[in-house]
Amino acid sequence: MAIDPAIVGTEFPPTTLTVEAGRLRFFAKAIGETNPVYTDLDAAKSAGYADLPVPPTFLFAIELEKPDAFAFLAQAGVDLRFVLHGEQSFTYHSPAVAGDVLTATPRITDVYSKKGGALEFLVKETAVTRADGSAVADLKSIIVVRNPGAGK
Template identity: 70%
Template sequence: MAIDTGAIGTELPPQSLTIDRGRLRFFAKAIGENDPVYTEVDAAKAAGYQDLPAPPTFLFSVELENPDPFVFLSSLGVDLRFVLHGEQSFTYHQIAYAGDELVARPRIVDIYSKKGGALEFVVKETAITRTDGTPIADLRSVIVVQNPGVTA
């Protein structure tokens, strides 16, 4: 079943997250980041940061705070068993720090297919801001959906 391109432009529900130091330390450990700037406040301040900075890919996790972060795909009729992570990119405006209250505002910006509909692509962009509206980063992700009933 083809994904309805009428969903292009759909704004998804915003997601909020307050970044705490423990979460940043855990994330740094999970990705194998050994620089103490990401785990020790004194090291971060000595390096000129106001607090622990969020590691570069941490912002992807803001949307995962939703109890069902992929509900938007289900609402498009996508069978999650056939979903692949296609690509991900970040455009940074400012550093996010421990203590920041962030808001993620995702939007579906494109839906297209390749290989005669055997593969469909959902492109989502997410603006991450502080609660006061200060831009932090723009995220872009491409989700690939395999349609097993379609042969190219």
């Protein structure tokens, strides 16, 4: 089933997360980050941060706080059995640190297909801001959906 391009422009409810130092340490360990600035408060402060900084890819985890983090795919009519990770990118505006309250506001910005509809692409962009509204980063993810019925 093709993804309805009418979903382009859909903005989803924001997710807010208070960044906790313990969670940042755990995340750094999970991704194999060895720079002490991400796990040691003294190292972080020596590097000029007010607290432990958020590791670069951590921001994608904010949206995973929702009870059903992939509901937007179901809303688009996507069968999760056929979902592939396409790509992700980050545009950083300012560093976030432990104690920051961050809000992620996602929206669908594009839907397109390739290979005669065998592959569909859903582009989601997410603005991450602090409680005061200042920009932290813009995230972009491209989700690929295999369409086994295409071309038959």
